[in-house]
Amino acid sequence: MQPETATRIANLDSTLTTIEKVMDLGELTARSRELEQQAGDPSLWDDPAHAQAVTTELSGVQSRLKKVTSLRQRVDDLPVIYELAEEEGDDSLAEEELGALEEAVSSLEVQTMLSGEYDAREAVVNIRSGAGGVDAADWAEMLMRMYTRWAEKNGYKVDIYDVSYAEEAGIKSATFVVHGEYMYGQLSVEQGTHRLVRISPFDNQARRQTSFAEVEVLPVVEQTDHIDIPDADIRVDVYRSSGPGGQSVNTTDSAVRITHLPTGIVVTCQNEKSQIQNKASALRVLQSKLLERKRQEEKAELDALGAGGNASWGNQMRSYVLHPFKMVKDLRTNYEVGDPQKVLDGDIDGFLESGIRWRMAENK
Template sequence: MRADAQNTVEEIEKSLELLKQRLDWETAEFRLEEFNARVEDPDLWNDADAAQKLMRERQTLVDAMGVYTSIKQELSDNIELIELGEMEDDEEVVTEAEQALKALATKAGEKELEALLDGEADSNDTFLEINSGAGGTESCDWASMLARMYVRWAEKRGYKVELQSESAGEEAGIKSAAYKISGHNAYGWLKSESGVHRLVRISPFDSAAKRHTSFTSVKVYPVVDDNIEIEVNPSDIRIDTYRSSGAGGQHVNTTDSAVRITHAPTGIVVTSSEKSQHQNRDIAMKALKSRLYQIELDKRSALVNEAHENAGDAGWGNQIRSYVLQPYQMVKDLRTNHETSDTKGVLDGDLDGFMGATLAMNVSGKSRAEAQGED
């Protein structure tokens, strides 16, 4: 086997080993038998919520076992094809099998990262909030660019995106926006995006064509499942209704239906302005519970998400990522040092490399660059 193909095989084998460890393969079949026995219990659906939770857990295990088995089998098949092609001196067969191995390595790497999403709320849907910071009109425009970036990322993954509220900028862009993003592992992927994002570019709003720096903050919170109890004391909250100042078109409200909830003990403020007043109240309360739940997750976690606890102002000193469009093109994450010159791709939602690098660092305690330097 040629050296490049051997390296690819070793890369896939490393991913398989991590998948095996995360799955706890030695007990996986036993756990599946337990799930199957419980599913056959005629009294299971007496408690619909518990039954649905059980079915989700079973399906997650089935899917994980299937991924591990299929990658292992595909690896074995392609190794056999390469060996057969080399024996028969068939370069075409060898080349096709090597290309299949490269594709498999990419798939295995993606599944390896997904296997790291085993936090308490990683599989949940998520709320995503975007707030413009220092920079005035520039920052509002930057906030709208970030909103588009995350919507594009979510749509590429097949996630459902719902706009919860939006406040338009005075001249351009948005002051703030809140989304609910639904899909498996939505929170697990997006949680690393919490923090301040910095943009450097030639301003389209500056007649002198000077370079400007803008800041926008992003906050991410898991949607709280019905089986997670978060108590909110009614005396701790204030509920206000107001007329929304949306971006126009489908987001215009003509009645005072928008809802703002303020939680006095924490100072948390959540809003919803896209539905009826009754729906907005329900949406805002769920968002508040998600914010409070995130605080509890942070307290229990050794890897506290500083973007939530120490968010500060959206300005210098708090940024997690820089997007430079002038005088050169570069997007760089300041936590992991992961970077790319494909700024257009990133702003079109190509974020998996950044999310994966942060996820790997949170698990290992090292950036990928540091880990590779030790190999």
């Protein structure tokens, strides 16, 4: 084994050991056993909301344990893999395994950095088209596809609450929830303005067009958040759901629009089949928006007192260039890739990891 390879393996082992200490595998194992006992109680489903919380946490704890124990086994096996490779005179597979492990351990290390108050929550994602006309609406739909493809590739369920389609192409706005542990912690670094530069497919003169879309990421509210919304503070309107081009997708007035009168915040939901379900989903989104508003107000107060750090993400945070050259670049971290199509197909892990590391450095 080359000295450089031995150093890489030693560094990998050291990083994973630190991760194991931070995760506290003993406590995690004990929590898994406790949740398994609760999940095995026949009376658990007498309270469906509590049962769902227990099973969701159990799944997350077991997934984390499985991931770290699997990585530990693979790291411990590396010296043997290299020894066998030397006997065969070909270490290409061993090098491939070492590279894959370095990437996997680095990704897990980033997850251990997610210790914010709401980081472990699921995420509500809002996308709105900005300047750029029909190209901006198309761009907003491309971003929605990017995030849903990322979720699908990683095994996370997505519930689309509402999509407002534009007249010619694309969408005016969309709201969806990404289910899974630490979704808010990971996706919150995507918040900001995303800029697209390309030859417009909607311009008969094939001119270059710059389009903008806004991404907002909120933590899903929980019962412990105490976001009370008096009935007198909201106005509920119902209407008929519609799809692209005005095509009716539901023959009843089941879509719901809720306006929060004190703040002017408006949320809509037309995904569910019943008006009651749509109202409940819309209320959850409204609570998430009010929770984020409360958090921002509290942070502003701390910043005014000199207690807050420089955590501003700015407005424009990433550029996607398809012409005259191809590149996607994060303007905060300077992380960039030369294959925009791969990114738009959901390969955004590198941007998420660099964003989380950047945020950690900014908040020190």
